Amino acid sequence: MEFRDSFFVTLVILLTSTSSKILCYAIVCYKCDSISLEACATSLNVTELPYENCPSASLQCTMSIVDSITYRGCSSTTPSIGATYSKKCNTNLCNVGVYPPGRMKCYQCSDVSCASSPQGIPHPCLYHQEVDQCYLDIRSATEVYRGCRSDTNHTMANTAIYCDYNGCNEDSAFGKLKCAYCDSKLSLGCKRDLMTPSNITQFEMCEMDMPLNGNNSCFLYRNVDHVVRGCSDRHITNEIKLNMKRVTNCTNKDFCNTGNLPLQQCLQCNSELGNDNCRYLPTSVSKSVCGAAEASSCYAQEFVNWHVQRGCARAPQRNDVNRQYECDDRDDCNATPFIRCYKCSTESNKDCGTWQKPGFLQIEECQQQGANCLIAKFKNGVTERGCENEHFNCSLSTVVDCQQCQGSFCNRNTYPTARLLCYQCGSESNDCSKVLAQVPLPCPQSELEPVNGGKSECFEYFNNPLNRAVRGCASNSTEYYRCMLQSKSGCRLCSTDGCNNQMSRLASD
Ligand SMILES: *[C@@H]1O[C@H](CO)[C@@H](O)[C@H](O)[C@H]1NC(C)=O
Ligand SMILES: *[C@@H]1O[C@H](CO)[C@@H](O)[C@H](O)[C@H]1NC(C)=O
Ligand SMILES: *[C@@H]1O[C@H](CO)[C@@H](O)[C@H](O)[C@H]1NC(C)=O
Ligand SMILES: *[C@@H]1O[C@H](CO)[C@@H](O)[C@H](O)[C@H]1NC(C)=O
Ligand SMILES: *[C@@H]1O[C@H](CO)[C@@H](O)[C@H](O)[C@H]1NC(C)=O
Ligand SMILES: *[C@@H]1O[C@H](CO)[C@@H](O)[C@H](O)[C@H]1NC(C)=O
Ligand SMILES: *[C@@H]1O[C@H](CO)[C@@H](O)[C@H](O)[C@H]1NC(C)=O
Numbered sequence: 001m002e003f004r005d006s007f008f009v010t011l012v013i014l015l016t017s018t019s020s021k022i023l024c025y026a027i028v029c030y031k032c033d034s035i036s037l038e039a040c041a042t043s044l045n046v047t048e049l050p051y052e053n054c055p056s057a058s059l060q061c062t063m064s065i066v067d068s069i070t071y072r073g074c075s076s077t078t079p080s081i082g083a084t085y086s087k088k089c090n091t092n093l094c095n096v097g098v099y100p101p102g103r104m105k106c107y108q109c110s111d112v113s114c115a116s117s118p119q120g121i122p123h124p125c126l127y128h129q130e131v132d133q134c135y136l137d138i139r140s141a142t143e144v145y146r147g148c149r150s151d152t153n154h155t156m157a158n159t160a161i162y163c164d165y166n167g168c169n170e171d172s173a174f175g176k177l178k179c180a181y182c183d184s185k186l187s188l189g190c191k192r193d194l195m196t197p198s199n200i201t202q203f204e205m206c207e208m209d210m211p212l213n214g215n216n217s218c219f220l221y222r223n224v225d226h227v228v229r230g231c232s233d234r235h236i237t238n239e240i241k242l243n244m245k246r247v248t249n250c251t252n253k254d255f256c257n258t259g260n261l262p263l264q265q266c267l268q269c270n271s272e273l274g275n276d277n278c279r280y281l282p283t284s285v286s287k288s289v290c291g292a293a294e295a296s297s298c299y300a301q302e303f304v305n306w307h308v309q310r311g312c313a314r315a316p317q318r319n320d321v322n323r324q325y326e327c328d329d330r331d332d333c334n335a336t337p338f339i340r341c342y343k344c345s346t347e348s349n350k351d352c353g354t355w356q357k358p359g360f361l362q363i364e365e366c367q368q369q370g371a372n373c374l375i376a377k378f379k380n381g382v383t384e385r386g387c388e389n390e391h392f393n394c395s396l397s398t399v400v401d402c403q404q405c406q407g408s409f410c411n412r413n414t415y416p417t418a419r420l421l422c423y424q425c426g427s428e429s430n431d432c433s434k435v436l437a438q439v440p441l442p443c444p445q446s447e448l449e450p451v452n453g454g455k456s457e458c459f460e461y462f463n464n465p466l467n468r469a470v471r472g473c474a475s476n477s478t479e480y481y482r483c484m485l486q487s488k489s490g491c492r493l494c495s496t497d498g499c500n501n502q503m504s505r506l507a508s509d
Contacts (some may be wrong), residue, residue: 026053026054026055026056026059027053027054027058027059027060027061027074027090027091027092028051028052028053028054028092028093029051029052029054029061029062029072029073029074029092029093029094029095030046030049030050030051030061030072030073030093030095030096031050031051031052031072031073031074032049032050032071032072032073033069033070033071033072034069034070034071034126034127035069037049037050038126040070040071040072041069041070041103041124041125041126041127041128042098042123042124042125042126046093046096049072049096051093052073052074054074054075054076054077055074055076057076058074058075058076058077059090060074060075060088060089060090061073061074061075061088061089061090061091061093061094061095062074062075062078062080062086062087062088062095063078063085063086063087063095063099064078064079064080064083064085064086064087065083065084065085065086065099065100065128066079066080066081066082066083066084067082068127068128068129068150069127070099070128072095073095075088084128084130085099085100085128087099087100098124100128103124103125103128104124104125104129104132104133104134104148104150104166105121105122105123105124105125105166105167106122106123106125106133106134106135106146106147106148106166106167106168106169107122107123107134107146107147107167107169107170108122108123108146108147108148108151109144109145109146109147110144110145110146110147110154112142114144114145114146114173115138115141115142115144115172115173115174116172116173116174117170117171117172118146118170121167122134122166122167122169122170125147125148125150125151126148126150126151127148127150127151127152128150129150132148132149132150132164133148133149133162133163133164134146134147134148134149134162134163134164134166134167134168134169135147135148135149135156135160135161135162135163135169136160136161136163136169136171136173137154137156137157137159137160137161138159138160138161138173139157141173141174141209144173145160146169147169149162174209174210175209175210176207176208176209176210177207177208177210177216177217177218177231177251177254178205178206178207178254178255179205179206179207179208179218179219179229179230179231179254179255179256179257180200180203180204180205180206180218180229180230180255180257180258181203181204181205181206181229181230181231181235182200182202182203182204182227182228182229182230183227183228183230184225184226184227184228184294184296185226187202188202188293188294189201189202189203189293190202190203190227190228190229191227191260191261191293191294191296192260192261192263192293192294192296193260193293194293196260197260198259198260199255199258199259199260200229200258200259200260203229203258206230206231206234206235207231208231208232208233210251215232216231216232216233216251217232217249217250217251218230218231218232218249218250218251218255218256218257219231219232219235219236219247219248219249219250219257220247220248220250220257220259221240221243221246221247222246222248222261222296222328223239223243223246223328224296224297224326224327224328225296225297225313225314225326225328226239227261227296228240229257229258230257232249261296263289263290264289264290264295264296264297264298264312264313264328264331265287265288265289265290265331265332266287266288266290266295266298266299266310266311266312266331266332266333266334267282267285267286267287267288267298267300267310267311267332267334267335268288268290268310268311268312269282269285269309269310269311270307270308270309270310270311271307271308271309272303272307272309278308278309278310279302279306279307279308279337279338282300282308282310282334282335282336282337283335285310285335287331287332287335290312290313291312292312292313294313295312295313296313296328297312297313297314297326297327297328298310298311298312298313298326298327298328298332298333298334299311299312299313299314299315299324299325299326299327299334300315300324300325300334300336300338300369301315301316301318301321301323301324302321302322302323302324302338303318303320303321303322304320304321304322305320306322308338310334310335311334314326322365323338323365323367323369325369336369336370337369337370337407337408338365338366338369339365339366339369339370339371339372339373339387339407339408340363340364340365340366340408340409341363341364341366341371341373341374341385341386341387341408341409341410341411342361342362342363342364342373342385342386342409342411342412343361343362343363343364343385343386343387344361344362344384344385344386345382345383345384345385346381346382346383346384347382350444351444352383352384352385353377353383353414353415353416353444354414354419354441354442354443354444355412355413355414355415355442356424356441356442356444361385363409364386364387365387366387366388366389367387367389368387368388368389370406371387371388371389372387372388372404372405372406373385373386373387373388373404373405373406373407373408373409373410373411374386374387374388374392374393374394374402374403374404374405374411375402375403375411375415376392376393376394376396376399376401376402376403377399377400377401377402377415377416378398378399378400379398379399379400380398383415385411385415386411388404401416403415414442419442419443420442420443420456420457420458420473420475420495420497421439421440421441421442421443421497421498422440422441422443422458422459422471422472422473422497422498422499422500423435423436423440423441423458423460423471423472423498423500423501424440424441424443424471424472424473424476425470425471425472426463426466426468426469426470426471426472427470432468432469432470432471435471436501439498440458440497440498440500443456443458443473443474443475443476444473444475444476456474456475456495457473457474457493457494457495458471458472458473458474458493458494458495458498458499458500459471459472459473459474459479459480459483459491459492459493459494459500460472460483460491460492460500460501460502460503461482461483461486461489461490461491461492461503462486462489462503464489469503470482470483471500471501471503472500474493489503
């Protein structure tokens with residue numbers, strides 16, 4: 001096209017050159033370059049462009065693009081070597097207009113008004129590049145840039161948006177997003193709509209300016225019984241800020257936060273009314289859909305008489321409540337049992353580790369529903385049992401050995417489990433003939449444990465004043481010491497489970 005045009009023009013000039021020379025015609029051309037005068041490339045307004053009278057030998061005007069720079073002038077003085085584009089014409093001031101015709105046009109601005117949708121027509125790009133793009137670079141509500149990708153006067157942010165047809169960077173930097181606003185504490189219908197199966201209809205509308213790459217969004221806050229929907233720029237309360245994990249956002253379309261909450265399903269039962277599974281085996285109670293649209297959570301409640309009630313929505317107000325919780329994290333979340341654990345410490349009772357006489361133990365009611373029961377041994381040798389919680393758990397740095405289990409009272413039995421079993425008898429109340437007929441019992445931890453592991457042995461000796469055998473564990477240092485003091489019949493030691501049942505036979509020998 002270009003080639004054919006200039007060929008044609010040249011041809012005409014050649015044909016007419018003889019008469020031009022004779023009449024001494026001169027020609028006037030626009031004269032500029034886009035380095036010193038931006039308008040040379042970009043202006044559509046001819047009155048901004050200077051012009052020159054060409055020497056009589058030059059009867060053509062030229063427009064050319066060399067290294068992305070635009071030149072206009074008389075053909076004899078206008079650079080065109082290595083031009084990507086070049087065009088000549090032979091009438092006064094004919095080298096006018098945007099050149100080449102396909103030069104990219106973009107909206108270009110950097111001032112405060114740049115944020116809103118630009119007025120007028122897009123401007124040609126200063127530098128001509130074969131492939132160019134328009135950009136929209138939104139830094140904040142007050143800092144917005146538009147221009148050509150080929151511009152060199154602006155450093156683009158990573159978030160800049162590019163597009164590739166004339167004037168395509170025309171969008172307002174701030175769209176609008178409409179959201180539903182409602183608060184279940186203030187009005188009904190915020191959780192679920194009674195009439196429409198998919199979306200709520202009872203809400204106020206709120207509208208936000210939306211930077212194209214900004215952070216505003218419609219949100220849904222769901223925290224057990226409390227549901228709030230709204231615009232993120234104004235409806236995030238302190239309660240919501242503290243529970244950001246319970247917020248979901250959307251920006252994809254107006255009222256995108258109006259979806260009905262799913263129907264809540266909970267266990268619904270009461271052991272006071274005869275359903276004992278409600279407290280002992282809640283997982284065997286089948287869940288059912290809550291009747292009320294306003295039920296977005298489940299509850300479980302234990303009374304001081306240890307009866308348990310489970311149901312939908314908020315827990316009823318009663319003044320004989322022992323423990324209770326509310327939840328919404330999944331269907332039948334209120335099946336989680338109330339847990340009781342054995343509680344003791346070897347600091348106040350040696351039997352806390354050996355579990356020989358569990359009758360002394362305290363029972364702890366775990367505050368966290370579904371908590372594990374624990375037995376933990378600490379660096380200082382103390383063993384404790386109780387409910388797992390923030391202050392008592394297996395990950396404490398002071399714990400050296402730890403065992404956790406699920407279910408009420410599961411933290412029973414000897415701990416550590418690997419212990420030597422010995423017959424322990426011989427006192428007034430502890431007749432050996434009965435004890436020998438039963439299984440041997442685990443030995444207590446020695447006071448020296450865990451420093452040297454204690455002495456893992458059973459002993460027996462014949463107590464002459466009492467005239468009977470006394471049996472026990474070497475880890476019981478008081479008794480072991482007495483055994484060691486025996487000189488006549490001696491102190492017999494052995495180290496397998498229940499091995500200290502030989503003495504009566506020895507004595508009668
Ligand atoms: C063209 O430029 C001249 C000089 O800068 C200005 O006075 C005039 O208003 C402009 N015309 C248009 C249509 O922009
Ligand atoms: C870059 O230059 C163009 C033309 O002078 C101007 O319209 C635009 O606002 C400038 N952009 C920036 C970011 O300064
Ligand atoms: C979006 O949030 C991020 C992080 O909070 C912030 O750095 C950025 O400036 C925000 N963008 C806008 C457009 O407000
Ligand atoms: C939801 O939007 C809020 C407000 O812009 C923001 O603080 C929060 O991090 C977003 N949450 C998610 C999950 O994107
Ligand atoms: C209904 O809610 C869904 C999910 O929240 C949302 O994507 C959709 O746009 C809403 N429909 C209408 C008609 O508002
Ligand atoms: C264990 O106890 C420590 C110290 O009290 C606490 O920081 C941590 O959160 C607890 N871990 C668990 C799982 O409760
Ligand atoms: C040691 O044995 C005596 C006598 O059988 C008993 O009373 C005492 O509780 C035992 N000590 C420990 C730590 O078990």
